[in-house]
Amino acid sequence: MGICYCLPTKKTGNPNAQQNPPTSDEKAQQRKTSKYANAPLGKRTVFGYDRDFDQKYVIGKLLGHGQFGYTYVAIDKVTNEKAAVKKIEKKKMLLPVAVEDVKREVKILQALSGHENVVQFYNAFEDDDYVYIVMELCEGGELLDRILSKKDKCYCEVDAAKIVHQLLKVAAECHLHGIVHRDMKPENFLFKSPEEDSVLKAADFGLSDFIKPGKKFHDIVGSAYYVAPEVLKRRSGPESDVWSIGVITYILLCGKRPFWDKTEDGIFKEVLKKELDFREKPWLSISASAKDFVRKLLMKDPGVRLTAAQALSHKWVREDGDALNIPLDISVLANMREFVKYNRLKQLGLRALASTLDIEELADLKDQFNVIDIDKNGTITLEEIRQALSKDRPWIVRESRVLEILQAMDSNRDGLVDFEEFVAATLHVHQLEEHDSVKWQRRSKAAFEKFDFDKDGYITAEELKMHTGIKGSIEPLLDEADIDRDGRISLPEFQKLLRTASLGYRAK
Numbered sequence: 001m002g003i004c005y006c007l008p009t010k011k012t013g014n015p016n017a018q019q020n021p022p023t024s025d026e027k028a029q030q031r032k033t034s035k036y037a038n039a040p041l042g043k044r045t046v047f048g049y050d051r052d053f054d055q056k057y058v059i060g061k062l063l064g065h066g067q068f069g070y071t072y073v074a075i076d077k078v079t080n081e082k083a084a085v086k087k088i089e090k091k092k093m094l095l096p097v098a099v100e101d102v103k104r105e106v107k108i109l110q111a112l113s114g115h116e117n118v119v120q121f122y123n124a125f126e127d128d129d130y131v132y133i134v135m136e137l138c139e140g141g142e143l144l145d146r147i148l149s150k151k152d153k154c155y156c157e158v159d160a161a162k163i164v165h166q167l168l169k170v171a172a173e174c175h176l177h178g179i180v181h182r183d184m185k186p187e188n189f190l191f192k193s194p195e196e197d198s199v200l201k202a203a204d205f206g207l208s209d210f211i212k213p214g215k216k217f218h219d220i221v222g223s224a225y226y227v228a229p230e231v232l233k234r235r236s237g238p239e240s241d242v243w244s245i246g247v248i249t250y251i252l253l254c255g256k257r258p259f260w261d262k263t264e265d266g267i268f269k270e271v272l273k274k275e276l277d278f279r280e281k282p283w284l285s286i287s288a289s290a291k292d293f294v295r296k297l298l299m300k301d302p303g304v305r306l307t308a309a310q311a312l313s314h315k316w317v318r319e320d321g322d323a324l325n326i327p328l329d330i331s332v333l334a335n336m337r338e339f340v341k342y343n344r345l346k347q348l349g350l351r352a353l354a355s356t357l358d359i360e361e362l363a364d365l366k367d368q369f370n371v372i373d374i375d376k377n378g379t380i381t382l383e384e385i386r387q388a389l390s391k392d393r394p395w396i397v398r399e400s401r402v403l404e405i406l407q408a409m410d411s412n413r414d415g416l417v418d419f420e421e422f423v424a425a426t427l428h429v430h431q432l433e434e435h436d437s438v439k440w441q442r443r444s445k446a447a448f449e450k451f452d453f454d455k456d457g458y459i460t461a462e463e464l465k466m467h468t469g470i471k472g473s474i475e476p477l478l479d480e481a482d483i484d485r486d487g488r489i490s491l492p493e494f495q496k497l498l499r500t501a502s503l504g505y506r507a508k
Helices: 024-031 096-111 143-149 157-176 239-254 264-273 288-297 308-312 330-339 344-354 360-372 382-390 399-409 419-426 429-435 437-449 461-468 475-481 491-500
Strands: 004-006 057-065 069-076 082-089 121-126 130-135 154-156 189-191 200-202 458-460 488-490
Touching (some): 057 082, 096 121, 096 130, 154 157, 157 200, 157 239, 239 288, 288 308, 308 330, 308 360, 330 399, 330 419, 344 419, 344 461, 344 475, 344 491, 360 382, 360 419, 382 399, 399 419, 429 437, 429 491, 437 491, 458 461, 461 475, 475 491, 488 491
Antiparallel strands (some): 004 154, 057 069, 069 082, 082 130, 189 200
């Protein structure tokens, strides 16, 4: 991780992807009458925020401006401490959607409050003319500016990895709360202070939104250089944030954009069609681990792309393997819930596959297991699963469902879930197949052979009985995998069973 390179100067061009013209449905929504649609908000108290901003703060110098307002330094009249305040004009919020955008941004800042890599939310105020969002002041400048300031210096892999680690922590925390950032780019991240080792903080959630499990966004938002393929296809979710971080990582490592053209349409075509090529300078001198990391973040299929939490467990970016720095992965929790729905053969097949994987392939799941295993005794209890699922904020999990999940994972019925049982319930099978198809064939064949006792290339009903110990009819287990209805399961049929076992994850 010690390879260095020199960054180029800032390129010109339009970096922002314009949102497509409103659809007919969106236009109809905009035409709906409301108490805000026909006149500016003006002298209205519509947010329910405190009205005493001027009594608590004095506005100082201008920091920047956006579509609806300006950001200033704010000084607390009592403590004399500095903050940042986003001052938004009500008269510019002519449509209800603008009001909802402000409310949503405040809710997102509140939801992420306390995370070390997110600007801290202090309070929201309003008066007759403005809304004020008061936040932590960051005086270290934008990530992009600091990157470009190093153009005449060396920028090493270890420096890049430290930045990317912080970006991923923000994304993982967002996703755990059911939030998609939707505009992960260097301009939206600020350093807390000018110090070289300053912490990096996400400072703009203007395009961020809440999303329910299994749902997708259908609009196109974000910045052209960082937009994911599925965003352009109008079916995006949390995975699009990871793509954007992959683009940032690529830039940090080689100083160039992976997808570039003079026009936005040209950039979009590159995003959809261009494949990564690491055969040119400076990639020849960059570590294999870094290239593997970038490749797995820039998979065009969002279903096989690493999640933010998985990426934090990658050997290139992880901090000494300390699982305490790894947040829960929303996809792991989703897979635990889906595992309950699989029939007995699917569960057994996944357990057999889990037993064939090596330590490196299981690094991310080991980190997730350690996060849930609070007392670090090597097993997960009902209470520990309950605590993990209680953090699964987009879902409300009934108590009876928590017990059902533990019982489905607990193959030896001892009331505890060990690591092998956990892996079987949380595997991302499609990722295994797409990231290394040769290894996938070897692993899935090894899992198949755990059932195929006579090594004739088929799993029969008798062999299933021997493996499961079931005394009654075995046909219900056989039927789902036996596609050609010849009364036995071939290797391709078994592999398809393993793939369908993870479709619940891939569809999200």
